[in-house]
Amino acid sequence: MNIIQDFIPAGRRNRPGAKLIGPKYITIHDTANPAKGANALMHAKYLKGDEAANRPASWHFTVDDRNIVQHLPLDEVAWHAGDGSKGPGNTSSISIEICENADGDRAKAEANAAELVAYLIRTVPSLLSFPECVVQHNRWSGKDCPRIIRHRPGGWEAFLAAVREHLSPPVPPADEVSAWAREARDWAVNRGITDGTRPKDPVTREEVWTMLYRAFGAKK
DSSP: OOOEEOOOOTTOTTOOOOBOSTTOEEEEEEOOOOSTTOSHHHHHHHHTSHHHHHTTOOOSEEEOSSOEEEOSOTTBOOSOSSSOTTOHHHHHEEEEEEOOOTTSOHHHHHHHHHHHHHHHHHHOTTSOSTTTTEEETHHHHOOOOSHHHHHSTTHHHHHHHHHHHHHSOOOOOGGGSOGGGHHHHHHHHHTTSOOOOOTTSOOOHHHHHHHHHHHTGGGO
């Protein structure tokens, strides 16, 4: 995944420098800015300006139909959730803003955001299990955000389904996995314990140790 790093300068009011707890969650936002040209690169410029600093407002990623721009390190607090300096939204979640610019492809922007979420789930071990770790901005402050996804019938469920598709590598057809094992297979795949392939193959002790470590040991 190609992520452009364009960080808010250290010391700015919208980059507090505090360390995230975890992080445990990924919070999804819409930018609420449908203006033409209001893409990810424009928002990166905005976050480094005085208006964002004075609010203060910040978040970790902005996603449009072409680019993913990262504005803060993944272990730093951003001011995005509207739940205060001690709220769990600000203090324990990675924030993603999805662009609404009228000259962009919104469907593609959402697809890129879903891919980014899956990438973060795979690479940030402190996150809660999927789908619990992926939340709407609305959860923290009651704001109607991400508004486009929320206003579309089944929109949130569809977004989570898109994330799930990226999390699940190609696996054998369901009829190759015994019915009694399918739920357990899906659970293990979604948590990165196994890739779900070769369902009938025997395993070595080394492989058992590795799967147990992925499930339990790495969380200690």
